[in-house]
Amino acid sequence: NAGVMQNPRHLVRRRGQEARLRCSPVKGHSHVYWYRQLPEEGLKFMVYLQKENIIDESGMPKERFSAEFPKEGPSILRIQQVVRGDSAAYFCASSPSRGWEKLFFGSGTQLSVL
Amino acid sequence: KNQVEQSPQSLIILEGKNCTLQCNYTVSPFSNLRWYKQDTGRGPVSLTIMTFSENTKSNGRYTATLDADTKQSSLHITASQLSDSASYICVVSATNSGYALNFGKGTSLLVTP
Numbered sequence: 001n002a003g004v005m006q007n008p009r010h011l012v013r014r015r016g017q018e019a020r021l022r023c024s025p026v027k028g029h030s031h032v033y034w035y036r037q038l039p040e041e042g043l044k045f046m047v048y049l050q051k052e053n054i055i056d057e058s059g060m061p062k063e064r065f066s067a068e069f070p071k072e073g074p075s076i077l078r079i080q081q082v083v084r085g086d087s088a089a090y091f092c093a094s095s096p097s098r099g100w101e102k103l104f105f106g107s108g109t110q111l112s113v114l
Numbered sequence: 115k116n117q118v119e120q121s122p123q124s125l126i127i128l129e130g131k132n133c134t135l136q137c138n139y140t141v142s143p144f145s146n147l148r149w150y151k152q153d154t155g156r157g158p159v160s161l162t163i164m165t166f167s168e169n170t171k172s173n174g175r176y177t178a179t180l181d182a183d184t185k186q187s188s189l190h191i192t193a194s195q196l197s198d199s200a201s202y203i204c205v206v207s208a209t210n211s212g213y214a215l216n217f218g219k220g221t222s223l224l225v226t227p
Contacts, residue, residue, distance in 0.1 A: 006157075009155075033213050035215075035217075040219070041219060042203065042217035042218050042219045043158075043203075043215075043217040044217070045213065045214040045215060048214075056214070058214070091157050091158075093157075103213075105157030105158045106157050107155065107156050107157045108156070108157055
């Protein structure tokens with residue numbers, strides 16, 4: 001996993017609260033990707049970011065979800081007004097360039113919505 | 115619709131035995147196929163990556179094969195170890211979507227003593 005750090009590992013929220021998931025990519029990597037894994041399902045692409053830019057957010061729900069990757073600090077995936085259906089494992093991956101063959105995943109954040 | 119189907123869904127084998135996991139895909143246009151190992155509670159870790167022109171690729175006791183004509187791939191694990199217990203995920207990338215990888219649901223492998 002070469003250093004992609006995600007926190008928290010586990011996050012519990014009540015319906016209607018906000019969830020903030022953090023991802024620090026491998027040092028030197030400027031490309032970050034977020035994926036969601038619903039129970040009994042494969043990972044699904046959500047959003048691709050470079051520093052300060054969203055490149056592709058086609059896999060992210062239009063409402064309540066947002067992502068950023070600021071010039072300084074980790075990438076943040078924010079889910080507002082969470083619902084039970086948001087319960088899933090959220091994985092972040094990073095790569096050194098647009099060549100996503102060298103893709104390293106973090107250990108994920110398990111979000112549970114009560 | 116791009117799809118990746120894996121079989122079996124789960125598998126139990128004795129330590130030291132070999133096993134083969136299957137992956138069928140309908141992703142087009144094809145760019146590359148990867149096998150990942152995902153331990154419980156961890157992120158996926160890459161085992162092999164194969165492009166259209168590659169038929170086989172090995173990584174230690176793991177050997178992946180690819181038949182781009184039939185759109186099938188297999189992952190063969192030799193002399194299994196207890197630490198091989200994990201989910202093995204087949205991931206296919208299309209040339210027009212790169213990072214929007216198409217993930218299979220995985221095969222859950224349990225190696226018992």
